[in-house]
Amino acid sequence: MQTKRIRLGILTPSSNTALxxxxCAMLSALPHVSAHFARFTVTEISLRDAALGQFDVSRILEAARQLADARVDVIGWSGTSAGWLGFERDEALCRQLTQATGIPATTSVLALNEILAKTGVRRLGIVSPYIDDVQTRIIRNxxxxGIECVAERHLGLSENFAFAEVPDDVLAEMMREAAFARPDAMTTFCxxxxxxxxxxxxERETDIPAYDTVATVVWKALRMLDVDTSPLSSWGRMFDVTPRRRSSFASGIPSATSGIAF
Known part of the structure; x- marks a missing residue:
């Protein structure tokens, strides 16, 4: 019997070339699942008014309506702006996305926060490309x-396009440096x-779970659709668990009945 085709709709910053x-590389392990992308303008990450205004909900909803035309099964915001704008922004965004399109929604940051809550993380390592004040906002949030940032590394960049140019070896070294503090988990936050x-x-080198924010939104979107994520286990241990049943919260907010097993 042919497996039902599943379509993930992913909201994408316009200058992003990584996610x-x-x-698509992650989803290549699931031939019946495809990703479909809609962009809205994001070119600078800072606390300047113009940069913060890029995340006006009306712009995001316009892109989401394009994804709805493709009849996607879930919409995921693959972005980390709630890290400095406040997590409540993503909670509200998910509600607005579903109200506007009728499609359940989640985000990279809410998915990450769900994983941290479910695994009892209290000491976190954060690696990002951001400038000082953006990184400070993320840590404070x-x-x-109740999660302490015990180690962090950031690059001091604000041009969004430039983030994708950071070499693998630089990022890997930043992760290793932050790992010396032995956090409960590490996140590459961008x-x-x-x-x-x-x-x-x-994870193999340090035995510390690593949660990348491109991966977290994929993880959550698949779980919202009851898709077995274990074929993606080469992308990290968070994928190597079969979902028990569908989460009762489409937005990725943790709940006692969400059915996530770690």
Whole structure:
């Protein structure tokens, strides 16, 4: 019997060149699942008003409606802006996306936060390409969740396009340096980093779980559709678990009944 085709809709920053090939590479292990992308303008990551305004919900909803035309089964925002804007922004965004399209939604950051909650992470390592004040905002927002950033590395970049140009060896070294603090988990926090494929080697070397934000939204979108993620286990240990049953929260907010097993 032919397996039902599943379509993931992914919202993408316009200057991002990393998340599309990474997402498609992950999904190559699932021939019945495809990814479809819609862009909206994002070129700078900073706390300047113009940069913050790039994430106005009306722009995101316009892109989401294009994905709805493709009759995707779920919409995922593959971006980390809630890290500095506040996690409540993504919670509201998911509600607005579903209201506008009728399609369940999730985000990279809400998916990451769900994983951290389900695995009891209290000490986190954060690797990003961002400038100082953006990184500080991210750290403070995690502190409000009761998660301490015990080690961090960032590159001081603000041009979004430039993030994808960071070499693998630089990112791997940043992860290793942060690992010396022995966090409960490590996150590569930016969807325009070529970092998702570094998770499994890092986990083998350090025995610290590594959660890349391109991978987290794929993980959550598949689980929302009851898709077995274990064929993607080469992208990190978070994929190597079969879902028990569908989450009761499409947005990726943790719940006592979400049925995620670690």
């Amino acid at each position: 599309e090939p990474l997402t 995690y502190e409000r969740l 969807t325009n980093l070529h970092a998702a494929h570094l998770a499994q080697p890092f």
